[in-house]
Amino acid sequence: MNQDYIIPNEWSIIEEGYNDSRIKSSESLFSIGNGAMGQRANFEEKYSGETFQGSYIAGVYYPDKTRVGWWKNGYPEYFAKVLNAPNWIGINVFVNDIQLDLFTCKKVVDFRRELNMKEGWLSRSFKATLINDITVKVETKRFLSIDLDEVGAIEYNVTPISGDVEITFQPYLDSGIHNEDSNWDDQFWNTTNVTENSSQAFIEAHTMKTNFHTCTFMESKLFINGKEQNSIPKTESSETKVSFYYPAHVKANETYTIHKFGGYVVDRNHDTNQLVTAAKNTLKLAVDLGFSNLLDQQKQAWANIWEMADITIDGDVKAQQGIRFNIMQLNHTYLGKDARLNIGPKGFTGEKYGGSTYWDTEAYCLPFYMATKNQEVAKSLLTYRYNQLDKAIENAESLGFTNGAALYPMVTMNGEECHNEWEITFEEIHRNGAIAFAIFNYYRFTNDYSYIPEKGLEVLIGIARFWHQRVNFSEDKQKYVMLGVTGPNEYENNINNNWYTNYIAKWCIDYALENIEKVKEEYASDFKRIVEKVNISEAELSSWRKVAENMYFPYSEKHEVFLQQDGFLDKDLVTVENLDKSQRPINQKWSWDRILRSPYIKQADVLQGFYFFEDHFSTEELEKHFDFYEPFTVHESSLSPCVHSIQAAKLGRMEQAYTFYLRTSRLDLDDYNKEVEEGLHITSMAGTWMSIVEGFGGMRIQEDKLSFTPQIPSQWEGYSFKVNFRNQVLKVIVNQGKTHFEVDGNKELQIIVNGEKVTISPNNLVTV
Amino acid sequence: MNQDYIIPNEWSIIEEGYNDSRIKSSESLFSIGNGAMGQRANFEEKYSGETFQGSYIAGVYYPDKTRVGWWKNGYPEYFAKVLNAPNWIGINVFVNDIQLDLFTCKKVVDFRRELNMKEGWLSRSFKATLINDITVKVETKRFLSIDLDEVGAIEYNVTPISGDVEITFQPYLDSGIHNEDSNWDDQFWNTTNVTENSSQAFIEAHTMKTNFHTCTFMESKLFINGKEQNSIPKTESSETKVSFYYPAHVKANETYTIHKFGGYVVDRNHDTNQLVTAAKNTLKLAVDLGFSNLLDQQKQAWANIWEMADITIDGDVKAQQGIRFNIMQLNHTYLGKDARLNIGPKGFTGEKYGGSTYWDTEAYCLPFYMATKNQEVAKSLLTYRYNQLDKAIENAESLGFTNGAALYPMVTMNGEECHNEWEITFEEIHRNGAIAFAIFNYYRFTNDYSYIPEKGLEVLIGIARFWHQRVNFSEDKQKYVMLGVTGPNEYENNINNNWYTNYIAKWCIDYALENIEKVKEEYASDFKRIVEKVNISEAELSSWRKVAENMYFPYSEKHEVFLQQDGFLDKDLVTVENLDKSQRPINQKWSWDRILRSPYIKQADVLQGFYFFEDHFSTEELEKHFDFYEPFTVHESSLSPCVHSIQAAKLGRMEQAYTFYLRTSRLDLDDYNKEVEEGLHITSMAGTWMSIVEGFGGMRIQEDKLSFTPQIPSQWEGYSFKVNFRNQVLKVIVNQGKTHFEVDGNKELQIIVNGEKVTISPNNLVTV
Known part of the structure; x- marks a missing residue:
């Protein structure tokens, strides 16, 4: 299913021609968002073909009961899921009582879809011949307002071509929706109130268990050939749906237009009992401005984003399109206005990976936001983890750690662990290191030290405590070892002495010690507050030091490289080049045990350490390690090519760097992994940005x-x-x-x- | 919930006093079986308290759709489950229209339950005062016939004590039953026909998906004070149930008796279309004999079993009771009459562990059956695996192996893998070795070589091929290594060079080579047939030899022991003795990662190799390994203490051997693991037998x-x-x-x- 239907264009993603087999892929690729909400490019009108409906509200999630084969102690009770929110975009269209539905139309021509990246809107146009042989031209435009971020607006134009007809727009709200990804077919939403007045409608619903209260709302304006129509609509409502009917006689070549304003207000931002009032206020702002002014604001807002974040590429329109697509989708997902939010791996484009926050944020996304926004945005990302420190400490306690040791979760919405494969949940603990590294990285880039005495040091102490307890002293090696981990290369599990994890663990302890010293000397009152809170002693610090100074790092004298883990050299070291192509991707072709014992690397592991800690090593050392590990790397993670691209560039291998770059920049547009219909790879898009800025x-x-x-x-x-x-x-x-x-x-x-x-x-x- | 209510007795398991909190435990402990079917000790009359209903037919299973959190390539589609079969034991009892139900009775006194091990029957007696204040005395006896192994018989006596009453027996069949352990709440049975005549009833039902057709049947005889009553009963039937009503006026101190004969006929043994006829034939045999004669036969059959299998212990009644309980339950589970059957870990006493066959059969059960039955029984157990060789080859193919390599499943009903945890399913491959070892063990004990040229050699070749492909050559070690396995100690996963697995792999190859040589020389026509079938060449054998001769075995010079796996000495080697008691059992107290990186051993691992291959090592070597590993062993598997008991005895440490023995022999009777209500640990019972015979x-x-x-x-x-x-x-x-x-x-x-x-x-x- 490699796609070639996206038309190269510097500023737009364009699809031409209607093809029902690519509806779900296009729903992903044409997704829109404004940081507070986002949605897949589902059609407004009915579509009876295969579709994956999705409209998501930032920070609103459902704790889906965990499903496992064999329960292990320590598994979390639930996996937070981004959940499909009530539908506000729906507009049923009837032409002489026949419903417009592209899947059943006799003919669809001139179908064109455009996601205008420069101005931040999505449009669609086509001519459809319905089963009653009437042909209409349809043109739509939709955007989620950056400025009024609870609102989206739709312009939907229908022009009959073959003669005069009766057209009815039926804009509706619907909370009777379902999630694709539900473990136990639970009901996710409870609708409590469906109300309407002559022009507006509201559905109040809250998520089950998490009790996020929301009000979904809409208001519409009607026009014929641009002239506003002021009819009172017929209304219809049920327990989970409300709709208005706006019929009109429309002459051939006249255009019947609906402007629909809709969206969500949420009790994260408003008083729970005032949601309808809040919705009315929001609607008033939007409707008073009108579609056209709101769109002008949108263009300005996106101009401001591009002013700072744009990357231009001359002489390669596909590369230009690719990088802008990545930058746009990152901005759809997260704008940094709200420290309670974070960057989900699929943003608002799908349900897969459910929970919102992975180590991707710290390892891949932070540099992008640091460099293209004001520094408060990056600070918000750090603060998110500070606010979840208590939960990270609880998480570590549930695994047997004590004394304020903190283990940040692999996947989370609210600080609680969601993931439930033991080899990841319990063992892919290097994530803790990335969270400390982000603090270092933020200070290095911004020179803003204030975050560390205020908040960061507590996080660093919790993380250092975790590493200090997680190692054990090997009598045999006379060193501290770290057993039973999964490194960034998830194609090895439960390994011993993953070099990357050991290295970042030691670094975390050293960095915590260094900052304790600095805060003690330069921020005495902060230091006093922190010491009282975390109760740290000189004896404890000296015990940390002992671990950091005596950490074990597996090394091969023969190859002059650090070893990914103790057993790496025992593997059957056949490079990827010599692996039969029919066996790839190995994650689809091989059973899990075979992957695990193979030398194949999913994404940078030792090299991730060389990326983070480049200054600690010479270029010759980097080259040795790159030449040793890259040939075993299958890059079956979207996060893999960017780090290798940066390192290839550093080694002056621009052809190789460019090859890696291509793979990351158009990963979704060209659907490398044949799964774009499930949503976009948002976090790896930041890696693409890094490939250019840090790589080239x-x-x-x-x-x-x-x-x-x-x-x-x-x-x-x-x-x-x-x-x-x-x-x-x-x-x-x-x-x-x-x-x-x-x-x-x-x-x-x-x-x-x-x-x-x-x-x-x-x-x-x-x-x- | 440690039990102390089972009254010590040399030949019986006895419970006195009614206690509804121990109903489910007693249902397990008083289970009965005859090798072809078995059942928990559920009451015949209604019981509205907590109960775990179970009646099981050997070889009849349901392929329950696998449930996992994250699917891995290679997982089986289903987990075979022993399934609760239609209920034939049910007899509702009404006394003046009030239903007898011990859970709701006003008073229950003189409650006594006895499982008579010598004679093979289960009895129960009590006096109950119903809510209508009528008191009745009840005495029941039940057994599953060894001789007519499709039939069970019940005698149910009710004697009114407080005056004349109307008593109604309502014997019934019911296929509207459910399984406790169902992944997706599927329907397991499809009932196709419910029929009855004036005295007999039949329910034809087949399992969904697997289509095992069964007919459950019953016929009853009624007596007052021993005098047969010949009334025509009222009948009642629905889609899944049929019952007869036998009312009678019973005077005070008269006894109203029902003899109910029932059971199952299955299309594994009869023509699918003739099941009702087969049931009628079976019923005729049983009813013609009558309860009393059938019981006499039963006593004789059990006398024959005990004649060969009994172990007497003088001077310790609890030990005597314990060993007989184990021997009896093994005989309930498997009698060796049918090579299609095998020994489930919970036999017919519960649903846990679902599938029937584990490596327990070869490693623990075979010696018991070899020594206490005629040798055809042991041969049946070997033939079971021979018959599943093709499936084992398919299983290996699905994991990427070729050329007829065979990997026997971890858990199976029909040869297909059922288990679905990657660290077990794909990695606990040492099970393959036990299957080869059983062939060796059978020949060693019986001196019957014929099995090997006839069948065994093909199995040995498939297994040797698997090991040959499963290792890889380590350039670093210049040896063949085996990466990513789980040894018998399931508290370590995905380890490298598990000594036990490497050792048995090498042994399997050597043993296959030795037998190829022998069959070639002594059984030329068999050899020709086998070579044609498996297409083996001298070049392949020489490649096997290279592996066997260059297998890597991790060894510690310092400790002078073979290492359980490459990383063992890096662990924090605190012995169990020095582990805080509050932390145990670790499988309940610790998260899985903590268990994995600990040195604690679930059951014999290196020592399992020393048990199988005792002759390969000196007693001094055994002692060194025992003293090194046993102190880290938590014995949290029911299969652990027996091997250690045997080895402690061999080392002349009788006190320690005895301690281990106690732990294994009354594991269920004293409910060491607080889970007896889920069923009994059948396969470890054979280990108890070994502890005496091979240990003491x-x-x-x-x-x-x-x-x-x-x-x-x-x-x-x-x-x-x-x-x-x-x-x-x-x-x-x-x-x-x-x-x-x-x-x-x-x-x-x-x-x-x-x-x-x-x-x-x-x-x-x-x-x-």
């Missing part, structure tokens, strides 16, 4: 400055990106042979280019 | 002879057992200080006692 651009922080070693794929004429570095915006334009830098504002910026210090004066293009 | 008695095969090194726990006055060795029955009587041997028949038998050859002449007690 070679951006690093060195000596407290931005540093670049710009390179460019031979296939491109040029590319550019911007970075918000400590409140100065630097634009970087790389062409074949030279690089230009420009800094906004009125302050000069010193940077490092290819190892040389360069001063960029404001508003002055500097070419290197 | 020290029985081995040496130089082709039975050999003994008799010891006796200081707590006992004496014990005795019998062994059927190559069609000669040897009785061994061990007292404090001396041992007596006696051989049946007219042939002398040479044995070895404490290393010395001793000749036992027939029918002559020889004292050593």
Whole structure:
């Protein structure tokens, strides 16, 4: 199902021609969102073919009862699921009493769908001949407002072509929806109230168990050839649905238009008892503006996003389309306005992976948001974990840890663990390291130390305590070892001394110790508060030190590489190149045991450590490890190619770097994994951004400055990106042979280019 | 819930006093069976309290759709489940229209339950005062006929004590039953026909999916004070139930009796279309004999079983009761008449563990059946696996193996794998070794080589091929290694080079090679047939040899022991003795990851290898390994204590051996694991037998002879057992200080006692 139907275009995702076999894929690819809600590109009108309905509200989830074959002690009771929320986009369309339904139409021509990335809207147009032989032209436009983020707006135009007809729009709200991914076919929503007045309707419903109260709402305006129609609609309502009927006689080539405004208000943001009032207020704002003004605001909001986040690529329209698609979808998913929210692996584009937050956020997404938004956004992502520290401590306690040791969950919505495979839930503990690393990374990039005494240090202490307890002393090795873990390479489970995990564990302890020292000296009152809270002693710290200083790292003298784990060299070390292509992807072709004992690596593992801690190793060491591990890497995780692309670029292997880049940037658009219909790979999209900025651009922080070693794929004429570095915006334009830098504002910026210090004066293009 | 309500008695399991909190435990403990069917000790009359209903037909199962959290390639589609079969024991009892139900009675006194092990029947008696204040005395007796193994019989007596009453017996059949353990609440039975005539009733039903057709049947006889009553009953039937009403006026102190005959005929043994006819034939045989004669037959059948299988223990009634309970339950479960059947871990006493056959059969049960039955029974157990060889080859193919490699399933009913935890299903592959070992063990004990050229060699070849492909050559170690396995100690998963697995793998290859050689030389026509079938070449055999000769065995020079697996010495080696008691059992107190990285051993692992291959090692080596591993062993498997008991005895540590013995022999009677209500641990009961015969008695095969090194726990006055060795029955009587041997028949038998050859002449007690 590799797709080639998306038409290359610099600023738009475009599909032409109606094909019911790709409806679900397109529903994913044309998804829209505004950080507070998002939805798949489901049709407004009825569609009786195969479809995957999804409209999601940020932070609203359902704790689906865990399903396992054999229960193990410590498994969580539930897996939080993003859940399909009540439908507000629905508009049934009847033409002379026959319902418009593309799946049953006699003919559909000129079908075109466009996701306009520049302006932030989704449109669709087609000519359909219904079973009553009437042909109508339909044009729709839809967007979720960035500014009024509880509201979406739809313009739906129907123009009869073959003669005068009676057209009825039936806009509706429907809370009688279901989730694709439900473990026990539970009911997820309880609808408590369905109300309407002459122009507005409201459905109040709350999620079962979690009791998120919501009000879904709508209001519509009708026009014929642009002239507003003021009829009082007939209404119809049931326990979970309410609809209005707007019939009209429409002459041939006249256009009947409905503007539908709808969306959700949630008790996370409003008083539970005032949801209908809140909905009315929101509707008033939107309706008073009208579709056209709201759309203008939308274009401006997206212009602002692109002003900072855009990456241009010259000479390769597919690459340009790919990178913008990634940047747009990241902004659909998370805008950083709300520290209670985070970045789900599928954003608002599907249900898979259910829970919202993985280590993806810290390892892959943070750099993107740090560089393309103001630094409060990145701080929000850190604060999210700080706010869940107590739950991380409880989680560790449930696994037998004590004394405030914190283990952050593998997957979570509210800080509680959701995942339930023992080899992941209990053993893929390196995630804890990424959360500490993000604190380090934030400070390195922003130079804002305030977060650490205020919040970060408590997190670092909890994490250090976990690692300190998680190792044990091996009498045999006379070192501290870490047994029974799963590293970033999930194709090995329950291994001993995963180098990456051991390394980041030691680093976490060292970094916590360093910051305890610094906070003690420079933030005495914070230090006093923290010590009182976490009750830490010199004896404990010295015990940490002993572990950090005596951590075991498996190493091969022969290969001069750190070993991914103790047993790696016992494997049958046949490289991927020599593996029969018919055997791939191994995660579909091989039984799990065979994968586990193979040398094949799902995503960067040792190399992930070399990515995080690049400064700790020489380029020669990186090269040795890259040449040892990459040949065994099957890149069957969407998070794999970006790290390898960055490292290949660092090693000056631009062809290889470009190959990896292609794989990550159009992963969904070209449906590499044949699963795009389930939703998009949102978190790996941030990896694509890193591939350009850190990979090709070679951006690093060195000596407290931005540093670049710009390179460019031979296939491109040029590319550019911007970075918000400590409140100065630097634009970087790389062409074949030279690089230009420009800094906004009125302050000069010193940077490092290819190892040389360069001063960029404001508003002055500097070419290197 | 440690039980102390079972009254010590040499030949009976007795419970006195009615207590509704122990109903489910007693339903397990008083279970009965005849090898072809079995049932929990559910009451015949209605019981509205908590109960676990179970009546099971050997070989009739349901493939319950697998339930997992995260599907892995290679998982089986279903887990075969023993399933609760239609109820034929039910007899509702009404006294003046009030239904007898012990849970609602005003008073229950003199409640007594007895499972008479000597004679093979279950009885119950009590006086109950119903809510209408009428008091009746009830006495019941029930057995499943060994001789007519499709039939069970019940005698149910009611004697009114407080005055004349109207009593109605309502014997019924009911196929509207359910299973406790169902993954998806599927319907398991489809009832197709409910028929009755004036005295008999039949329910035809088949299992869903597997389509085992059965006919459940009943016929009753009524008596007052022993005088047969010939009334025509009123009948009542529905889609899944049929019952007869036998009302009678019964005077005070008169006894109203029903003899109910019932059971199952199955299309495994009869023509599908002739099941009702078969049921009628069976009923005729039983009813013509009558309850009393059938019971006499039963007593004789059990006398025959005990004649061969009994173990006596003098001076310790609880030990005596315990060992007989084990022997009886093994005989309830499997009598060896049908090579399609095998020994389920819970026999016919519960649903847990679902599938029928585990490696328990070969590793633990075979020795018991070899020594206490004629050798055809043991051969049936081997043939069971031979008949499933094709499925084992398919199973291996589904995991990527080729060329006729066979992997026997972890759990099976029909040869297909049922289990679905990757760390067990795909990795606990040592089970394959036990199946080969059983062939060796059978030949060693019986001297019947014929099985190997006829059937066994094909099994050995399939297994050797599996091991040959399952290892890989480690460049690093320059040896063949086996990565990613779970050994007998299921508290370690996905480990590398489990010594036990590597050792038995090498042994399997060697043993297959040895037998290929022998069959080639001595059974030329069999050899030709086999070679044509399995297509084996000298080149393949030489490749096997290379693996066997270069297998890697982890070893510690320092401790002078083979290591359970590569990483064992890195563990935090705190012995069980030094583990806080509040932390045990660890399988209830610890999360799974913590168990995995601990040094604690669930059941014999390295020591299992020393048990199987005792001759390969010196006693000093055994002692070193025992002293190294036993202190880390938590014995949280019912299969653990017996092996350790045997080895402790071998090392002359009789106190320790006795402690282990106690733990195994009354595991269920004293409910060590607080779970007896789920059913009995049938397969470990064979381990109990081994603890006495191989442990205390020290029985081995040496130089082709039975050999003994008799010891006796200081707590006992004496014990005795019998062994059927190559069609000669040897009785061994061990007292404090001396041992007596006696051989049946007219042939002398040479044995070895404490290393010395001793000749036992027939029918002559020889004292050593």
